Amino acid sequence: MKSEIESAVARGEVPDNAMNQHRGFSEWNPKITKQNHQPIVQIIIDGRDTNAVDEDGFQLPRVVYMAREKRHNYPHHFKAGAVNALIRVSSEISNAPFILNLDCDMYSNNANTIQEVLCFFLDETKGHDIAYVQFPQSYNNIAKNDHYANSYLVSNKFELAGICGYGAALFCGTGCLHRRESLSGAYLKDYKAKWDSKPKRNDNRTIDELNEASKVLATCTYEESTQWGKEKGLVYGIPVEDIATGLVISCRGWKSIYYNPERKAFMGIAPTTLDVACLQHMRWSEGMFQVFFSRYCPFIYGHGKIHFGVQMGYCTYLLWAPMSLPTLCYVIVSPICLLHGIPLFPQLSSIWVLPFAYAFLATYGFSLCEYLICGSTAKGWWNLQRIKFIHRTTSYLFGFIDTMKKQLGLSQTNFVITNKVVTEDVQKRYEQEIIEFGGSSIMLTMLATVALLNLVGLVGGIKRIMMDLNLEFSSSQLMMQITLSSLVVMISLPVYEALFIRSDKGCIPSSVMLKSIVLASLACCLAPFIC
Structure with missing residues (x-):
């Protein structure tokens, strides 16, 4: 795939065989850049297609490619803007009640993870209160003595679990399963969903109709005069939007869980050079310190809404800088x-x-x-x-x-x-x-x-x-x-x-x-x- 991408970049066009394989490629042309292009939504694998099976004959899930619209005169809000566009497009295509947020450099390490997490959400007495379940960030390339301190052993085993004791786990931006309503701006007290609610699986629209309907949700102008980035979706204006978003969800009355199973649910790749490790921590510390100075400061935004212990737990990380x-x-x-x-x-x-x-x-x-x-x-x-x-x-x-x-x-x-x-x-x-x-x-x-x-x-x-x-x-x-x-x-x-x-x-x-x-x-x- 890497060689094909490099070849397409060198030629300035997508090869004909790729064009014929995926219609979405036909929308790209030499005038388009990654910072200036129209929205593209392409259902690559249709979950309703009985012929879409893997090597063992099992039905493949629906796979959708999305590139949200970007224009120079519209802010795209980085990762938060991308996730919010994905939330909207997924609501049009599947409207599944749960959303897994996973960075591109991480992968699933346990086939039973989703089943285990649903035990929290489907609990008869407390399941309705839970907004998300957060897993620790784990890496598969940690050296024996962890000379870059990438494993965060104490944080994962004690600190994050301690904050979760108050019912408010930190949202870390990856390895997290969300209830859709909690990301859509709903307050727990107003949440009236029923256990038997169904996603939009009985949609009779064709693939092309779904693609066209979804593109509107990924345009630059869609969010204008709306609450996206404020009350709905991930928070805008802060580099570590995940921390601020988790705080906002907790202040709406939702509970969250930090789950650290013995077999790691998701694995990723840790930095292998000091320069990259320092750059990563500079971005984290800067973004978290900005949260402390913003309207989302735990002592201000969370006053009277979350436990004082949670506010202190947030500041353990917000005051790194x-x-x-x-x-x-x-x-x-x-x-x-x-x-x-x-x-x-x-x-x-x-x-x-x-x-x-x-x-x-x-x-x-x-x-x-x-x-x-x-x-x-x-x-x-x-x-x-x-x-x-x-x-x-x-x-x-x-x-x-x-x-x-x-x-x-x-x-x-x-x-x-x-x-x-x-x-x-x-x-x-x-x-x-x-x-x-x-x-x-x-x-x-x-x-x-x-x-x-x-x-x-x-x-x-x-x-x-x-x-x-x-x-x-x-x-x-x-x-x-x-x-x-x-x-x-x-x-x-x-x-x-x-x-x-x-x-x-x-x-x-x-x-x-x-x-x-x-x-x-x-x-x-x-x-x-x-x-």
Whole structure:
């Protein structure tokens, strides 16, 4: 299929054999672009056709191809706009009571999934209250020690399940089965559907008539002066429309369920390079922080509608971006002050050192226990701490900056697609659990600068202590800063290796190395004037 698409692009037209196979292709022409085209709806397999069977003779389901209309003078609202168009078109063709939302890079891993989920929706006492059932995002290419922390073990097993305890699971945008009415703007108190309601299966219209009737629902002008994107369908105007939509549905009185079966329901492909992982987290953190500043802030929109615990649970994720600020203070101010002998923490002999020690030991000790309970390894937990450090000093920082720019009207919302296609050598390094830096992005420069700054601060701080006549006093004053910088240096060992030792294509480019050395040197030299 890839070669056929590339061939069609090179020729500027669809081959005749493809034209004859699917009539929908005849609507494409060289003047059409992916951002400027008419709506196309084509029923490729008709579920009513008795000849449409698979290799084993079983009836195939109806398969519909849809390309919603796009014009330069109409906003298309990214993924939310696509899903809303699909909701409308599917209501015209099948009007099935349940809708499965699944990203294109995920697949079904359990043939019994739908049957299991329907047990929730068809429950005689509480089934009517349920809007959707959310599955965790799982990946089939996780390395043994998960060096990019893609498995989200603690979130999947404890955090998301805990929020669901209040009857309001987070909608994650994929791996979710919805009740159609909940996505169509219905409030639970107004929901009067009956168990024996039937979808539009007895439609006598021909395939061509269904195609033409559906196209109207996929036009740019259809949503004008309607509640689509506000009260109906997925919410518009926010990059992580799934989180906001889940909150809106919960505030309408619906309940939702987070279901994490032993056999994973759906599987996908996790990022295999640091650049892609950071880009993905920057988009997530930026979008979720925008939700916090929007009218859909859980503490404002959800006030009096959902439990306070649910509001706090949402903010665990919505506030990823500002978490970059305290982390940067620790990893930038501390090593600079250590280099110049400026103490920031109490002496080891002071009683005031106990709160710092308790916070550190309790937080990371509890985190390690959680991770081991989830079945991972201690090395996997250490990799998690490294990736958290990387995200907070790069992805979340730039997500925070972009959000502030949007709040000030200096930029507009955009949608960045995560590219998970990798080459053979990248895949080989991923399987060997070697971090793939590559590229020359500003995030990589920031990461390298912070790593070098802590290395210089640690060396300079130890040198200062060794040269100080009052060794015992100086070591007591600066020991906590030395410990902090030592941890950052240990976490950053792969960064130093990629800067100075590695020579493969996954190492940090020399241009990034030079820029980070200059920036770290400037920070060390200008610090005395600032302090």
